[in-house]
Amino acid sequence: MSIASGYLPILIMIVLGIVLAGALSCIGLFLGPKLRGEVKETPFESGFLRNGMAGHRYDVKFYMTALVFLIFDVEVVFLYPWAVQVRELGWFGFVAASVFLGILVLGLAYDWKKGALNWE
Amino acid sequence: MEFITLADLTPIIPEIIVLLTACIVLLVDLFAPKKERAFTLAVTTIIGLLLALLAETQLHGKEITGFYGTVVADDFSILFEFIYMSVAIVTVFVSRHYISDNEMNFGEYYVLLLTAVSGMMFMTSGLDLLVIFIGLEIMSISSYILVGMKRKIAKANEAALKYLLLGAFSTGFLLYGISLLYGATGSTLLPEIITQIKLNGADNPLVVVGMALVIVAMSFKIAVVPFHMWTPDVYTGAPTPVTGFLSGAAKAAGFAVFVRVLLTGIPLDSANWENLFWILAVLTMTVGNVMALRQNEVKRMLAFSSIAHAGYVMVAIVVGSTSAISGVIFYSCAYALMGTGAFGILTIKDAGRTPRTFDDLAGYGKRNPFLALLMTLFIFSLVGLPLTGGFIGKLQIFSAALQDGWIWLTIIGILNSALSVYYYLRVPMFMYMREGALPEGTDLSEQTSGFALTGLIGTAAAVIYLGIFPDRILELASLSILALL
Amino acid sequence: MIPIEHILLLSALLFTIGVMGVMLRRNVIVIFMSIELMLNAVNLSFVTFARSMDSMTGVVFIFFIIVVAAAEAVVGLSIILSIYRTRKTLNIEEFNLLKW
Numbered sequence: 001m002s003i004a005s006g007y008l009p010i011l012i013m014i015v016l017g018i019v020l021a022g023a024l025s026c027i028g029l030f031l032g033p034k035l036r037g038e039v040k041e042t043p044f045e046s047g048f049l050r051n052g053m054a055g056h057r058y059d060v061k062f063y064m065t066a067l068v069f070l071i072f073d074v075e076v077v078f079l080y081p082w083a084v085q086v087r088e089l090g091w092f093g094f095v096a097a098s099v100f101l102g103i104l105v106l107g108l109a110y111d112w113k114k115g116a117l118n119w120e
Numbered sequence: 121m122e123f124i125t126l127a128d129l130t131p132i133i134p135e136i137i138v139l140l141t142a143c144i145v146l147l148v149d150l151f152a153p154k155k156e157r158a159f160t161l162a163v164t165t166i167i168g169l170l171l172a173l174l175a176e177t178q179l180h181g182k183e184i185t186g187f188y189g190t191v192v193a194d195d196f197s198i199l200f201e202f203i204y205m206s207v208a209i210v211t212v213f214v215s216r217h218y219i220s221d222n223e224m225n226f227g228e229y230y231v232l233l234l235t236a237v238s239g240m241m242f243m244t245s246g247l248d249l250l251v252i253f254i255g256l257e258i259m260s261i262s263s264y265i266l267v268g269m270k271r272k273i274a275k276a277n278e279a280a281l282k283y284l285l286l287g288a289f290s291t292g293f294l295l296y297g298i299s300l301l302y303g304a305t306g307s308t309l310l311p312e313i314i315t316q317i318k319l320n321g322a323d324n325p326l327v328v329v330g331m332a333l334v335i336v337a338m339s340f341k342i343a344v345v346p347f348h349m350w351t352p353d354v355y356t357g358a359p360t361p362v363t364g365f366l367s368g369a370a371k372a373a374g375f376a377v378f379v380r381v382l383l384t385g386i387p388l389d390s391a392n393w394e395n396l397f398w399i400l401a402v403l404t405m406t407v408g409n410v411m412a413l414r415q416n417e418v419k420r421m422l423a424f425s426s427i428a429h430a431g432y433v434m435v436a437i438v439v440g441s442t443s444a445i446s447g448v449i450f451y452s453c454a455y456a457l458m459g460t461g462a463f464g465i466l467t468i469k470d471a472g473r474t475p476r477t478f479d480d481l482a483g484y485g486k487r488n489p490f491l492a493l494l495m496t497l498f499i500f501s502l503v504g505l506p507l508t509g510g511f512i513g514k515l516q517i518f519s520a521a522l523q524d525g526w527i528w529l530t531i532i533g534i535l536n537s538a539l540s541v542y543y544y545l546r547v548p549m550f551m552y553m554r555e556g557a558l559p560e561g562t563d564l565s566e567q568t569s570g571f572a573l574t575g576l577i578g579t580a581a582a583v584i585y586l587g588i589f590p591d592r593i594l595e596l597a598s599l600s601i602l603a604l605l
Numbered sequence: 606m607i608p609i610e611h612i613l614l615l616s617a618l619l620f621t622i623g624v625m626g627v628m629l630r631r632n633v634i635v636i637f638m639s640i641e642l643m644l645n646a647v648n649l650s651f652v653t654f655a656r657s658m659d660s661m662t663g664v665v666f667i668f669f670i671i672v673v674a675a676a677e678a679v680v681g682l683s684i685i686l687s688i689y690r691t692r693k694t695l696n697i698e699e700f701n702l703l704k705w
Contacts, residue, residue, distance in 0.1 A: 006607060063686065067679050074675035077668055092124065106143055113150045250666055257673045261680050268684050277688040278700045284681050285636060289627055291677075292643035295670060296620055299647050299663070303613075303654040308662055353703040 064116050075104055128186035131179065131193035134172040134201060135241045141168025142234035149227020157227070162216050162571070165230045169205050169212075169237070176201055183603060189309060190248035195600035197245040199449055200376040203456045204240045206582070207368040208233055210457075213575025214464040215361040221469065222359065224269040233365065236262035240373035244380075249298045249308040252377055256294070256341070259373060260287045263366060267358040279357025286350040290340030297333030300326045310381065334381065342374035344434060345403040348427050352411070355423035360474065363419065364463030367426045368456035375433055375452050379445060382437065383604065397438045398529065405431030405536040412543050416477050421543055422462055425502065428540060429455050435526075435533050436517045444520035446597035451517060453593065454509030454586050458501040461579040465495045468568055471558050478546060483556025491568065494580050496548045501583050503544045504537055509586030516594065612653045619646035633688075633695045637681055644674045 239258030268280025304326035305316035408428030415421035501508035626639025655663025
């Protein structure tokens with residue numbers, strides 16, 4: 001198959017996307033009623049009343065949780081290959097995975113004891 | 121299909137011991153009563169490292185591989201692992217008081233030291249680029265944190281950030297290089313890559329670019345000019361014991377990988393590679409020495425001089441003969457000891473503060489005659505005066521270079537050594553010849569901690585031992601290289 | 606099927622964008638993101654080679670790259686947080702206490 005035909009569907013998608021998005025925006029611009037008022041001028045926040053600045057600082061406790069989550073979340077990637085081959089790997093695989101999990105638990109114990117998991 | 125068995129664990133027993141110690145230290149830190157904690161942590165760390173050293177001696181001379189040939193315990197890796205662990209032990213000795221004075225007295229300090237050592241050990245015993253990469257990252261990530269351990273000091277934070285950014289940047293290059301080598305040869309196992317390259321020739325652009333990227337990344341780690349920019353900043357901003365540890369152990373680990381990849385991997389016959397390394401070696405020596413001339417801070421001066429020392433080792437790598445490579449091993453060993461020793465002296469409080477600039481050293485000889493003596497010994501060894509390890513190391517490297525007909529390289533190297541005399545001797549000069557003007561009421565009664573003193577005396581003894589009886593180590597080194605080739 | 610040269614080219618391009626990002630951008634977080642982009646470009650190149658040679662090594666390598674990148678991100682963000690606490694800025698040009 002030639003390269004051009006391989007990419008053709010993508011090209012069609014892109015063109016279609018641009019045309020459609022452009023057309024719909026223009027229709028709204030021409031046909032929609034134009035009203036101005038205080039409520040219309042405020043930014044839309046999913047129906048809630050607007051509160052706080054966009055550059056508002058998050059509490060550091062979100063940060064700690066995010067870091068802890070990130071590391072534990074990604075480490076689990078090593079369990080997938082083991083889970084897929086669990087029967088073939090047998091007891092040796094089981095022990096190896098247990099050692100790995102044991103080290104993760106040690107890390108969890110460390111987080112706990114240091115208070116990284118305390119929300120308040 | 122054969123599976124991994126327990127026998128595969130044999131070559132990495134020392135690594136396992138070090139990692140287990142790290143886990144134990146972490147648990148001790150979490151659950152031990154606060155009173156004797158700091159002492160227990162230091163002692164546990166040292167015992168763990170000594171046990172690992174013992175395990176290394178049992179593996180000596182056997183060359184065992186494991187995990188489908190991805191890790192090996194040969195004499196080459198054992199010698200280098202000895203260096204890392206000795207440096208780590210000295211670091212623990214000199215850190216004990218430094219870390220409690222600087223509010224970084226956490227168990228994590230020892231844990232990270234141990235994990236960094238285990239990373240270096242994996243790097244050295246890895247025969248697969250995957251293992252080398254993982255070892256390198258274990259070492260790097262641990263040392264990023266160690267460098268930034270003084271959390272409230274802006275300089276330490278800045279050093280950690282620079283180290284992290286440039287370290288991660290160079291990791292990107294390393295990985296891209298590995299991926300290209302993998303694409304060219306279909307394997308990440310070093311022996312396999314070598315066979316493939318020998319079979320198909322080294323002209324494949326994937327191989328050339330891949331190798332170049334790996335070399336750039338490794339040059340970052342061992343601070344070869346022009347990839348050295350981070351060294352002075354990181355070495356100055358880091359806690360002093362950590363600086364000693366990085367300059368001694370982390371650099372040696374970089375050299376170990378360099379030697380393993382280059383000398384067993386890529387046939388360095390091609391003139392282009394040789395010229396490139398020639399230029400890098402000369403640049404590294406010269407830039408390191410010239411920049412060291414202008415420094416006021418002792419730590420920063422030592423940092424630049426460590427770049428120059430990397431340049432001398434690069435000379436040996438360019439030469440590439442058996443005696444030159446045993447020079448690499450010997451020099452790494454000698455430099456690790458004298459560098460750690462010199463930085464170790466700077467960790468000790470003198471007149472109420474740790475010495476920072478040359479002026480702080482004025483009158484040091486009167487205040488601490490014994491420490492000044494030790495410092496002078498380390499400096500003499502760094503200069504390369506006879507009866508010290510540094511002398512034998514330089515002798516070995518430059519005589520190997522002469523034997524192979526690298527006359528210009530040798531001349532440039534010796535000129536550089538001569539240049540280094542000037543800035544090194546400023547240290548003893550300030551210590552003995554200048555009178556220090558201390559502020560009124562400075563407390564001079566402070567005792568040097570026995571812990572730090574033990575470590576420093578041990579280091580000094582080892583430096584002298586290397587200078588007077590180098591034969592044993594040189595013999596071990598050349599034997600280990602024969603096993604490698 | 607798309608020829609592997611194209612994917613490799615894309616990977617090289619992403620890697621270069623990452624390198625340029627590290628060298629040109631001034632915000633530490635953006636620099637860090639550029640480094641992650643470099644690592645992911647490498648992942649793409651690994652998976653391409655692994656697929657074209659029908660070998661598993663490259664795929665295994667990616668697992669480790671992902672995990673190491675996560676560990677590096679955690680340590681990196683912590684260091685960035687602590688430098689922000691002492692300096693109140695993330696502009697790399699203002700980190701000049703140590704001569705750069």
